[in-house]
Amino acid sequence: MTERVTRAYSARADEYTAVLGSMDAVHPDDRALVDAWAAGRRGPLLDAGCGPGHWTAHLARQGNRVIGIDAVPAFVEHARRTHGAVDVDIDFRVGSLDALPFGDGSVDGVLAWYSVIHHEPPRIGGPLAEFRRVLSPGGGLLLGFFEGPAVEAFDHAVVTAFRWPVPSLAALLNEAGFDVVDVHTRSAPGHRPHGAVSAVRR
Numbered sequence: 542m543t544e545r546v547t548r549a550y551s552a553r554a555d556e557y558t559a560v561l562g563s564m565d566a567v568h569p570d571d572r573a574l575v576d577a578w579a580a581g582r583r584g585p586l587l588d589a590g591c592g593p594g595h596w597t598a599h600l601a602r603q604g605n606r607v608i609g610i611d612a613v614p615a616f617v618e619h620a621r622r623t624h625g626a627v628d629v630d631i632d633f634r635v636g637s638l639d640a641l642p643f644g645d646g647s648v649d650g651v652l653a654w655y656s657v658i659h660h661e662p663p664r665i666g667g668p669l670a671e672f673r674r675v676l677s678p679g680g681g682l683l684l685g686f687f688e689g690p691a692v693e694a695f696d697h698a699v700v701t702a703f704r705w706p707v708p709s710l711a712a713l714l715n716e717a718g719f720d721v722v723d724v725h726t727r728s729a730p731g732h733r734p735h736g737a738v739s740a741v742r743r
């Protein structure tokens with residue numbers, strides 16, 4: 542599955558970057574949510590599944606130490622070229638959310654903004670366990686995802702994705718060793734319902 546996702550994003554990396562790879566494309570409520578979340582973290586942040594790196598750069602410019610990681614080399618190359626040495630020094634790496642190349646307890650926050658949406662439901666525990674492992678105790682996870690009434694697949698523009706009801710995701714986060722502290726949902730005509738869950742590593 543990871544290879545399929547990587548291939549699909551690699552084939553459309555330029556298009557994705559042009560349409561969604563900037564903070565101008567981010568909903569103002571999401572920006573405010575992520576900013577408030579990051580302001581409450583003390584140590585380094587990981588932008589897990591950073592895509593073109595716009596969130597990573599944004600967080601760095603807010604004064605956070607942040608690393609971006611993504612499976613798609615074209616995204617990481619774009620991120621390094623565009624954000625890596627502009628006015629902040631950001632570490633962008635190619636890597637998998639299912640086997641993060643970071644030590645246990647090495648970060649204080651993980652932003653997973655729409656980056657586990659392509660994991661098949663039985664496999665989403667993999668990245669959740671990795672997020673827990675790399676977070677220090679009390680570290681925060683902020684997940685953005687497509688919200689819906691049932692766990693179900695749909696035809697995302699790039700590759701199959703899954704929508705999640707908040708209680709289902711919250712139960713998995715609890716099983717994975719997180720306490721959910723905050724939930725946000727938003728729906729608007731013409732847009733897929735959005736969800737965000739903030740959780741803390743027990």
Ligand SMILES: C[S@@+](CC[C@H](N)C(=O)[O-])C[C@H]1O[C@@H](n2cnc3c(N)ncnc32)[C@H](O)[C@@H]1O
Nearest residue numbers: 550590591592611612613636637638654655656
């Ligand atoms: C919908 S995009 C979101 C990108 C970015 N977070 C944003 O908000 O624009 C999903 C991203 O997750 C990455 N991704 C998905 N599964 C991954 C995995 N197993 N390991 C690393 N990256 C992954 C994809 O390559 C893609 O960049």
